[in-house]
Amino acid sequence: MRFLVAHGLGLQTLNAETDDIAGAIRGIGEGYGADVVVEASGSGAAIGNAVRIVRRAGRITVSGITGRKEIWIDWDALTAKEAIRPVFSFDWAGKMLDGGET
Numbered sequence: 001m002r003f004l005v006a007h008g009l010g011l012q013t014l015n016a017e018t019d020d021i022a023g024a025i026r027g028i029g030e031g032y033g034a035d036v037v038v039e040a041s042g043s044g045a046a047i048g049n050a051v052r053i054v055r056r057a058g059r060i061t062v063s064g065i066t067g068r069k070e071i072w073i074d075w076d077a078l079t080a081k082e083a084i085r086p087v088f089s090f091d092w093a094g095k096m097l098d099g100g101e102t
Contacts, residue, residue, distance in 0.1 A: 002040060016046040025053040033058060033081075040064045044071040057082045 006013045014021050025034050033055030039046050042064030050060045051074050060083050 016041070016043055016049055021049045022053055032056075035059065037061070038063075042066045044068070047071060048073055051078050051081075051083070054081055054083045056080075059083065 003013050003015070014024055028034075034053050035055060036059045037050040037054050039050045039060065039062045044066055046064075047062055047066070048071075050062065054060050058081065060078075
């Protein structure tokens with residue numbers, strides 16, 4: 001259902017279960033990584049992929065619920081890429097993705 005909605009909005013989607021996420025982003029992003037990563041599935045693997053594929057000073061929005069108390073992420077990679085921005089609401093996340101001031 002989420003893929004159908006995203007496609008209906010004209011967004012390009014990748015499926016963490018079937019697609020080579022890092023390879024696809026390298027091909028699109030000229031080797032820099034993604035400017036914006038929206039992770040809405042709650043998959044721990046997909047959250048890890050978000051950290052790997054975002055460019056330095058890029059934006060990651062994670063709104064999915066994992067259903068677990070803990071997940072592993074590469075914290076050093078996340079901080080080195082300066083990609084940490086807390087999201088307190090979906091409205092705030094939308095403004096961040098639109099490039100508006102928050």
